[in-house]
Amino acid sequence: MYWIWLLLALAGCMQLPKVEGPQGADFAGKTQKGQSLVPKQELTSEILFDFLLGETALQRDNLDVAVESYTRLAKKTRDPRIAERATDIALRARRSDEAEQAVVLWIELEPDAINARQAAAALFVSIGKLEKARPHLEKLLSSDRSAADKGFMHLSRLLSRHSDKNATLKLMRQLATPYPDLPEAHFAVSQAAWAANQLELALKAMKRALALRPDWEIAAIHQGRILQKIANAEAMAFYENYLAKYPKANDMRIAYVRMLMSEKNFASARDQFEKLMVENPFNADIALAVGLLSLELNDIAGAEENFKKALDLGYEDPDNIYFNLGRIYEVTQQTEKAMEFYRQVSGGERYLLAQIRYAVLLLRKEGIGSARHHLHQLSPENDQQYAQLILAEAQLLREVNAHDEVFNLLDKGLSKIPDHPDLLYDRALAADKIGMFDITERDLRKLIELRPDNAHAYNALGYSLAERGLRLPEALALIKKAVELAPDDPYIMDSLGWVYYRMGKLNEGLNYLNLAFASRPDPEIAAHLGEVLWAKGAREDAEKIWRSALEANPGNEVLLDTMKRLMQE
Helix, strand or coil: CHHHHHHHHHHCCCCCCCCECHHHCECCCECCCCCECCCCCCCCHHHHHHHHHHHHHHHCCCHHHHHHHHHHHHHHHCCHHHHHHHHHHHHHCCCHHHHHHHHHHHHHHCCCCHHHHHHHHHHHHHCCCHHHHHHHHHHHHHHCHHHHHHHHHHHHHHHCCCCCHHHHHHHHHHHHCCCCCCHHHHHHHHHHHHHCCCHHHHHHHHHHHHHHCCCCHHHHHHHHHHHHHHCHHHHHHHHHHHHHHCCCCHHHHHHHHHHHHHCCCHHHHHHHHHHHHHHCCCCHHHHHHHHHHHHHCCCHHHHHHHHHHHHHCCCCCHHHHHHHHHHHHHHCCCHHHHHHHHHHCCCCCCHHHHHHHHHHHHHHHHCHHHHHHHHHCCCCCCHHHHHHHHHHHHHHHHHCCCHHHHHHHHHHHHHHCCCCHHHHHHHHHHHHHCCCHHHHHHHHHHHHHHCCCCHHHHHHHHHHHHHCCCCHHHHHHHHHHHHHHCCCCHHHHHHHHHHHHHCCCHHHHHHHHHHHHHHCCCHHHHHHHHHHHHHCCCHHHHHHHHHHHHHHCCCCHHHHHHHHHHHCC
């Protein structure tokens, strides 16, 4: 009962325990010179009322009343303990004005209290008042110069969330000035300059940090990242030189590998893989990293070998490896092995996805009943997981063309999580599939209202209208909006070509469909492209595209229906 203890202490009815505080002050408020930091306070009925009102409000979770009561108390009593409590309650209530008043009073009453400075700094940073945060941050850094290195690293993370990157950089440079020989101070300045897109300054500061601490790997990684933005050749030379001096810098080598892969320099990346393993033959983390990078290189055998090696070396998160081995065996059509490893994933962020992949494989092996039964045994922990399972089950039902059941399942999901964007989108497509176009349009318009930047919602609505030959100018406008939001999406490009075809503009339609098909030779895009070619009289070209697509996708409904409809005319 904190409030009883504090009330009695204020009234002078009990002795507070003595605990050493900043600069020799004990918790009861006595300095070593005997000066009292806590004012003698008569317990008036007004103070008692505010105490009881504030604590009762807290117990009833009425933070606004508690804030007002404790703010009044802090001002009346000028007791630092009350000011501290007022600050804490105001922060919890997200009442920044009252929190500012309380923390300023607290610091006035206890200027050397580190926790008061910490609270003030955090508050002023969170509300964007960096100039007001500055003196408190300076005090915190100078209060224990031996811990300033950790202070700057913490500050770098704290200030990275501030939206005004230039103001953050200005503050960080001011804070770092008294610490010219502290590498962490230069690191923090570099990070702030990077966020403010001042690359030359970021590079200069990071070089200084590395000059002061040459073997600091995280600084080297960041310097490489900065150089990549400035000049790839310089970045590559820097990585090579650093790794020649520090061959066991594992994270630095992995960063270098990622750069090489982004540049499609796969031969050099392979060389770095080999060096990683030579330098770290018994490191499970390195084995896993090499396995993941091998996957990116499509080196399936190398990925499998290194994942298994990481398991043998006792990697601390085996579920991650089980999942990736399941992926490998699924891709290589080793269904039994894939199912075995997916089944071994027992927790973590990959658990649900592993069980969904297991259900997909179970569908192929035992049928829809077993696959759905497996999903029904899973217990979602929140609405997002529930939606994920509904979407996965809907996809299983699509695989067996149970389109009515797909719609009913999604409808049920939305009754539990109304307006869930993914469920809305999927129900719209399911409704379109079974001819319930009014629901399709309603759901997609609702999704556009909820997510005005969702390109696929505009595209799906425009395509649905175009497919039915309805309101074609509106369909075109919707699809153009989708293109504006996602200009490189081949499916949206396909829709644009299709709506032009529906409007009778065959040449425009053909141009966009050719672009879409060149980007992604999808069977449905092939169906549309072939139909436009057919309409233009290029029937041999159309048949060639269809038959090629059919060979790769023998069961595609849209493709088969298009060929049957046109070739039997």
